[in-house]
Amino acid sequence: MSEDKRSNKISNDYGAEQIQVLEGLEPVRKRPGMYIGSTGPRGLHHLIYEVVDNSVDEALAGHCDHIEIVLRADGSALISDNGRGIPTDIHPRTGKSALETVLTVLHAGGKFGSGGYKVSGGLHGVGISVVNALSEWVKVTVYRDGSEFNQRFEKGISKGELESKKQTGKSSKKGTTICFKPDKTIFSGGIEFEYALLSSRLRELAYLNGGVKIVFRDERNQLSDGSFKEEIYLYQGGIKEYVEYMNAEKESIHPEIIYVDSQKENVYVEAALQWCSDVYSDNILGFANNIRTIDGGTHIEGLKTVLTRTFNNLAKKRGKRKDIEKNLAGENIREGLTVVLSVKVPDPEFEGQTKTKLGNTEVRGIVDSLIGEALTKYMEFNPGILDLILEKAIQSFNAAEAARRARELVRRKSVLESSTLPGKLADCSSRDPSESEIYIVEGDSAGGSAKQGRDRNFQAILPLRGKILNIEKTDDTKIYKNTEIQSLITALGLGIKGEEFDESSLRYHRVVIMTDADVDGAHIRTLLLTFFYRYQRELVEKGFIYIACPPLYKVERGKNHNYCYNENQLKDTIQGFGENANYNIQRFKGLGEMMPKQLWDTTMNPQTRMMKRVEIEDALEADRIFNILMGDKVAPRREFIETHSSNLDMATLDI
Structure with missing residues (x-):
């Protein structure tokens, strides 16, 4: 982010009086899941995100442009920045230094009240104290006011007083360095950080905060030349470069990315949009104060509303649609669109259990107003681009109309009476989706073993013949005419592509892909994952998709x-x-070779089976890899396989 964009968020004073204290730290170690979501890998990595978010907040306030993250050989993680440094003066209420207060008191931070930060991400002040509580030890070093301050903590408790010493020479170094080692007695899945997972989140933060340099280094394993693996993320173009990265392997309708950068009523709105001709779905990534809003919210609602209204108005102005004709639907206009929408809100309100849905009602109108104004102006100056976007939207509309009969057939078949379900579906007796699961298997042989070996009370079997349609490069008309796709949609109780996902209509809350452990099985698995991801992505994002792991x-x-x-x-x-x-x-060359009892004992029995839940930690990478592996372009696919074949067992590669 450039200096002039940050200037409106800069707060002049940042001292102990900005640190407000709400409650103590005691509950965190007793119930860590309440604060970081889980004590598994997701919660472990959340510790790093929380510390990094504090540094990013300094960048948002205009005081930091360099953040470094190091995974150290002893299992600890170090995060440093060149921000203002955590205040070290005495807090008027606690009688301790502001630094110790922030580290040891829950809900103590510069994100509450006024004066510290105008906008912020993270857990809104609980982050660093939670990290402290759940760590074996934490070491904090602050460079501020010409001095260096140090303090150590163990399991949330300070060990000794805050130590200070004058910086040598004429040094005016500033910033905060926090090094912590997670407490292995807290985290059930171990305390080893995953490089790839952290890498994708840090890259995302760098895109969202253009001009901020993020250095990520792994010192746990030395390379052959004695150095360590290190990546540097610095994107002066910010989210415009983010969209370029996502669309690198696609055919763009307009090379120039449409960019919106404006603010209203202290809400900052930034958006980057680009339409592609070879894609039949949209890809919308929304962020509020750098937090990815997986479940959407008012900013996404405002975006969708303004896109639909603006392009329908422009279509009539350009003579592309007559007044008597139906308006283009929102999904028609968004077909092929990749957009990153980032809003910065002074007092964000998040909804839902996962806190990933923005609830501020005022944001909807602000996004609508600012993006509508910018889009209208851009299209008036670029009528050629407007015509190309409208042409694709109208083609989408016509294809949807042509597929309407097939869609209605799917709707009729989705009713839950047994007579409307696919004939090859061996359903379970339970009608409670929360306890029911369906196994999607390839071929009649595997289907036969699975049907005989299952528990009929809660396990359904749907055998598919051969490889299903590749939805990555298929329009709606072909999707709804395909027998295997129709069987999937009907059996699962899915809605129509483009419509909002309706969890209440889902007939099973565990959808298990069970394929052979060979190349053909891997291909079928990838086709099925592509279908679920592109058809109704929330099915994957909300954790309903699983992959069975039969023995070899x-x-x-x-x-x-x-x-x-x-x-x-x-x-x-x-x-x-x-x-x-x-x-x-x-x-075992295939599931069909296994006796029904073997299949039950090893793969289907909830007491003994092993199963992978499909999660999308990084929507950007998921979208990009699906496009590479399942799209039309051969060169990127060949390059991907050549790049990864040197360090992966291709027989077990599971994308």
């Missing part, structure tokens, strides 16, 4: 046997027998 081997020794799910397990099992042991290995 059965190792028999005497009357005993072991199932092995990968090569390493097989190797460990054989080594455990000792030398000169007699054993037999059975390789």
Whole structure:
């Protein structure tokens, strides 16, 4: 973000009086899930996000342009910035330094009241104290007012007083460095940070805060030349570069990205939009104060409303639609659109259990007004681009009309009476979606074993013949005419593509993809994931999609046997027998080779099975990779496979 964009958010004073205290820290270690979501990998990585968000807030306020994140060899993480530094003067209410107050008191931070920050992300003040409470130890170093301040904490408790010393020479270094090691007694899944997961979030933050340099280094493993893996994210173009990155492998209708950058009533609105000709869905990424709003909110509602109204008005002005003709629907106009919408709100209100839906009602009208004005002006000066966008929208409208009969057929088949369900579906007896699950399997052979081996009370089986339609490069007309797609939509109780996802109509709350562990099985799995992601993405985002993990081997020794799910397990099992042991290995080439009881014991029994839940931590990468693997362009797909084949077992590659 350029200096002039930040200037309106700069607060002149930032001291102990801006730190407001609401309550103590004691509950955090007792119920960590209430504060970070979980004690698994998601919660673990949230600790780093919280500390980084504090540094980003300094950038939003115009006081920081360099943030560094280091994963250290001892399992700790270090985050440093060149911001103003956490205040160190005595807090009037606690009698302790502001730094110790922020680290040890829940809801103590510069994000409450006025004077500290005008906008901020994170957990709104609980972040750094929660990180402290859930860490084995935390070391804080602050450079401020010509001095260096240090303090150490263990499991949320300060160890010694705040130490200070004058910076040497004429140094005027400023900023905060926080190093922490998560408490392994808190995190059930271990305390090892995942590089790829952090990398995608840090890259996203750099796009959202153009001009802020983010350095990410992994010091846990040295490279062959003695150095460490390091990435630098710096995007002067901000979210415009974000859209360029997402659309790099697509055919854009207009090379120039449409950019909106404005503010009204202290709400800052930034948007970047680009339409592509070879895409049949939209990709909208919304952010509020740098937090990705997966569940949308008032800013997304304002965006969709203004797009529909503006382009329908312009279509009539350009003579592309007559007054007597139906208006273009919102999904027609958004077909092929990639947009990043980032709003900065002084007092954000988040809704929902996950706090990922913006609720500020005033934001809807502000987004509508600012984007509508900018879009209208841009299109008036670029009528050629307007005509191309309208042409695609009208084609989408016509295709939707042509597919209407097929859609209505799907609607009729989606009624929950058994007579309307696909004939090949072996349904379960339960009618409670929360306890029901459906296995999507390939072929009649695997379907037969699954039908015989399942628990009929809560497990349904839907066999599919061959590879389903690739929805990545298919318009609506073909989707609704395809038998296998119709079976999927009807069996699951899905709505119509483009309509809002209706969870209450979903017939099963666990949709399990169960395919063979070979190349064909991986392809079918990818096609199914593409269908769910493109058809109704919320099905994936809300955690309804799973992947079954059948074993690859059965190792028999005497009357005993072991199932092995990968090569390493097989190797460990054989080594455990000792030398000169007699054993037999059975390789399962397909699910159809397994007896029904074997399939139940290894893959379908909730007490013994292993299953992967499909999650989308990074919508950007998911969208990009689906486009690469399933799109029309061969070159990017070849490049992707060549790049990853050197360091991945391609037999187990699961995108």
